[in-house]
């Protein structure tokens with residue numbers, strides 16, 4: 001479904017600030033795979049997601065979605081294949097638009113059309129049904145401005161919207177990291193549900209090793225732009241945080257992400 005074939009990315013090549021963020025990285029994901037990604041600071045995790053979403057052009061290698069090379073497909077064109085939720089709850093939604101306006105925009109993602117002539121009652125009923133699934137009471141607040149919602153509520157809405165159009169791949173970039181533990185747990189539960197119910201192929205970066213083990217069917221560890229450790233479903237089901245720490249210890253010069261031990 002997703003094939004990442006030997007991709008490399010260097011920032012500021014040939015300058016004193018040169019940074020090799022991805023180094024001939026390979027990753028293949030089958031339909032329905034849910035891969036969690038952990039790694040040291042600056043390992044290239046966000047760059048990998050940026051490369052897959054088309055936010056960043058890669059220097060070499062190829063990215064294929066459903067066997068189709070998307071290297072030249074710009075981010076807005078790739079948006080119909082790719083759903084994404086960022087760490088910052090402010091990033092995925094427009095604060096000055098209402099909940100229903102945000103949801104309408106999400107439905108139009110990847111299509112070159114505006115908000116059109118408004119919402120049909122059928123569509124509104126759909127929104128209510130989907131919001132009710134979040135169990136946050138947002139279904140009663142369709143016309144509330146999204147800027148009024150809490151970070152956790154906005155992240156839950158972003159997730160719902162990202163899953164809306166059944167993207168071929170869902171990218172989650174530390175999307176629970178900015179939330180307090182209780183809200184992070186809630187958003188994690190909603191993530192599991194949206195991924196499961198949508199059968200979404202998902203790539204999730206997290207600093208939380210316990211979460212990385214608990215969620216998904218595969219786990220990868222990155223360091224210096226490469227995948228340095230990989231656990232398949234069978235290995236992952238028996239994996240412990242201790243095992244992951246031992247794997248980290250095996251990587252020369254690697255220090256865990258600063259946030260690795262935080263909730």
Ligand SMILES: Nc1ncnc2c1ncn2[C@@H]1O[C@H](COP(=O)(O)OP(=O)(O)OP(=O)(O)O)[C@@H](O)[C@H]1O
Pocket residue numbers: 011012019020021039040041042043044045046047048257
């Ligand atoms: N836009 C950019 N311009 C210049 N350098 C960048 C840019 N984005 C990332 N880098 C560099 O590329 C490397 C990989 O960064 P990336 O953000 O992908 O790491 P990460 O694994 O997500 O790290 P963290 O866990 O700290 O968020 C780092 O050395 C970083 O400084």
